[in-house]
Amino acid sequence: MSTRVQGWRKLAGASWGAPRDPQFTGDIDIDAAELLAYADRVRMETGAHVTVTHLVGRAVAHALGRVPAMNVRLARGREHPRESIDVFFIVSTAGGSELTGIKVTAADQKSVVEIADQLEADVQAVTDGTDADFGRAKKLLTLLPPRVLKAALGISAWLTSDLNLDLPALGMRRQAFGGAMITSVGMWGIAHAYSPLAHYYRVPVLVLVGAVSQQPVAVAGKVLVRPVLPITATFDHRYVDGFQAASFAHAVEEYLAHPASFEPRTERRVPDQRSVVEDAAAAQAEGASKTTATGQAARSTTMGA
Known part of the structure; x- marks a missing residue:
């Protein structure tokens, strides 16, 4: 059930339009030793191509569950709870020359292995040209001139997010970008960067995953060299205030510090080499x-x- 926008959210909505200036940013550094060990173990046991980005996406879904006030849709002066916790992964195709995206629905209810499997299958469908929705959207992108395309993107966001319509025949799916977005520059060796929010995303946060590097870290009063994962986030202040952003960051840290505590026990899909x-x-x-x-x-x- 929707409720009328009140307080700081009403003020923020009156102060700013679509994300051009209501953005604020933050960053955290994660001791990635346990995270990397967990990813290696899951890959070895299941054969799934689980990456740090997949784990961060799963952590973001966990955090949205911890901070449900962020998992809302804003439209016409009202806030509407989203039906599920969905995370949109920006991925590269065509050898890195093109970008597309995959929305993982109910990401908080899926294991990181299931998320990795879905992304691999969906990216393959995009590459093979068998993803009908992507094909329609790409055709529209190719045909429209920039000025018309800008208007079309705004209309699409209004229809699929503000009005919450699902229009697959036009290549416009309901809440296309989910409740949060994930992208990565770590694959290119970039440790620290920020990504902007476009006006048609209609999401509260865009999380960017940097490259893991060896850094000096204070552990129990000693300086040790540890693998450190930098994560940055761009928030839309119309959705998020400082307290919610901090709570979200703490929940992301909570998951990434001990991912095995939040994941189901993995079922071995690859035979143990010793057993073989x-x-x-x-x-x-x-x-x-x-x-x-x-x-x-x-x-x-x-x-x-």
């Missing part, structure tokens, strides 16, 4: 035993004759 070797040795021993037994039986038959 042991099984092969057992099979070889069994074969040798059968060969020996057959030879002994043949000798007994010969002697009896």
